[in-house]
Amino acid sequence: MPQRIEPIRNTQPRPPASFSELGVSSAIQNALKTMSINSPTEIQVACIPPLLAGIDCIGNAKTGSGKTLAFALPIIQKLSVDPYGIFALVLTPTRELAFQISEQFVVLGNSMNIRTAVIVGGMDMMAQALELGNRPHIVIATPGRMVDHLKSGSGEWNLSRVKFLVLDEADRLLSSSFVPELSYLFNVLPKERQTCLFTATLTSSIENVANAPPRPGKQKPFIHRMSETVETVSTLKQSYILVPSHIRESYLFYFLCNPPESTLHLRRAPPEPAGKKKNKKSKKNEPAEEDTPEQPPPTIIFCARPRTAAYLTVLLKSLSIRTTALHSRLTQRERLASLSLFRSSVVPVLISTDVGARGLDIEDVAIVINWDLPEEPEEYTHRVGRTARAGRGGIAVSFVTERDEERVLKIEDRIGVQLEELVLPESKILEKLNAVSTAKRLANHGMNTELHDSDFGKRENVNRLKTLSRV
Numbered sequence: 001m002p003q004r005i006e007p008i009r010n011t012q013p014r015p016p017a018s019f020s021e022l023g024v025s026s027a028i029q030n031a032l033k034t035m036s037i038n039s040p041t042e043i044q045v046a047c048i049p050p051l052l053a054g055i056d057c058i059g060n061a062k063t064g065s066g067k068t069l070a071f072a073l074p075i076i077q078k079l080s081v082d083p084y085g086i087f088a089l090v091l092t093p094t095r096e097l098a099f100q101i102s103e104q105f106v107v108l109g110n111s112m113n114i115r116t117a118v119i120v121g122g123m124d125m126m127a128q129a130l131e132l133g134n135r136p137h138i139v140i141a142t143p144g145r146m147v148d149h150l151k152s153g154s155g156e157w158n159l160s161r162v163k164f165l166v167l168d169e170a171d172r173l174l175s176s177s178f179v180p181e182l183s184y185l186f187n188v189l190p191k192e193r194q195t196c197l198f199t200a201t202l203t204s205s206i207e208n209v210a211n212a213p214p215r216p217g218k219q220k221p222f223i224h225r226m227s228e229t230v231e232t233v234s235t236l237k238q239s240y241i242l243v244p245s246h247i248r249e250s251y252l253f254y255f256l257c258n259p260p261e262s263t264l265h266l267r268r269a270p271p272e273p274a275g276k277k278k279n280k281k282s283k284k285n286e287p288a289e290e291d292t293p294e295q296p297p298p299t300i301i302f303c304a305r306p307r308t309a310a311y312l313t314v315l316l317k318s319l320s321i322r323t324t325a326l327h328s329r330l331t332q333r334e335r336l337a338s339l340s341l342f343r344s345s346v347v348p349v350l351i352s353t354d355v356g357a358r359g360l361d362i363e364d365v366a367i368v369i370n371w372d373l374p375e376e377p378e379e380y381t382h383r384v385g386r387t388a389r390a391g392r393g394g395i396a397v398s399f400v401t402e403r404d405e406e407r408v409l410k411i412e413d414r415i416g417v418q419l420e421e422l423v424l425p426e427s428k429i430l431e432k433l434n435a436v437s438t439a440k441r442l443a444n445h446g447m448n449t450e451l452h453d454s455d456f457g458k459r460e461n462v463n464r465l466k467t468l469s470r471v
Helices: 025-036 040-050 067-079 095-112 125-133 143-152 176-188 204-212 245-257 260-264 278-282 306-318 331-342 378-385 405-417 427-432 433-453 457-470
Strands: 057-060 088-091 118-119 138-141 166-168 196-201 221-226 236-242 299-302 323-326 349-351 367-370 394-400
Touching: 025 067, 025 095, 040 057, 040 067, 040 196, 040 221, 057 067, 057 125, 057 204, 067 088, 067 166, 067 176, 067 196, 088 143, 088 176, 095 118, 118 125, 118 143, 125 143, 166 457, 196 204, 204 331, 236 299, 245 306, 245 394, 245 433, 260 394, 306 323, 306 349, 306 433, 331 349, 367 378, 378 394, 378 405, 394 405, 427 433, 427 457
Parallel strands: 057 196, 057 221, 088 138, 088 166, 118 138, 166 196, 236 394, 299 349, 299 367, 323 349, 367 394
Antiparallel strands: none
């Protein structure tokens, strides 16, 4: 029988001196030291002991607070006792988050030869089937692709020995978008398993799970709620800019060229172009170096639609801002390449839809810009959580047009913070209006060509059909 641990609500435990006090093994502590992790966070203090004791768990904490390790450490420790078959299934709403979680499991489980498999869309089904046939210990998957493999598999593997099920970013997974896939998976997973949900935002779906009567023989899940009423961290400075919708691009270009002073130390030097001769710049008749803007510090710009992300990427490139994109109409290889370019500081600006808003941990993101305000206020929390992580500072700026007042009020009500207005000098912005207008024309033309060449429209239709098939 698992040890009895009463659910805890609205508590703020005092972090102990070390992971050993939580019951974490010395082997895992050594692995943590190689990652320069020496003391647990609040969510880890709260959730690791009950998970080690065999209790289901619901963990609520702000973005960047160490939720992944809160479930990864107990899984690896319990796996070392029974390392056979698929021991744990971790479900995530986005592909990029799946790869990131896998990286943490690989580092932590390296000394124990733990095998992981990432099963997400956009990758080769046959290669993934072979991985599953080798019975990895831990599978990190998006629900749709996991169901695809279960339906098309030949019975060489199954989920009958799964001891752990994790729903990371549970608020998103328990939304209507994933209902068919989760229903299928819950029917094939063993009933006698540990289940844990982790989320930065509590929704009615999660509250329903927390308050549901447990199955016979099981106790109610351990529940940890973050004690703060403010969903965003105190080190995050949040503001908005009132912008006329017809010259939003000019405001964006000015802001990227003139970022807040507190972020300037995070600017990275541009990479040296391969094979470029240094004496070339002495030539007359060449564009002056000052015509090329200084690059901004690491910045993520969030858009509502893939086409907008593609358009802004081409636009900023036309204005000599090094930029890359992350959205659902790119291939998975392209998406991973974009993240790699941004993480390695080859490009300072990542333009993303909400596929990049969930769980991604990228060091030293200085600024998050909401080009489009999100439809749901809780998505704002996830977007701005890409900066000001692990106690560092950060800037979040939302572009607000004449149509966005209601969304701003909903966001402020949700996060418990009033956004400050940031006023930019319009006369300075308009100085570059001609250059930006030319870039807009080039971007519209170039985007149409690029989207046609890359089968962007076909991918949009495929994604639309997939969405409709779920309804």
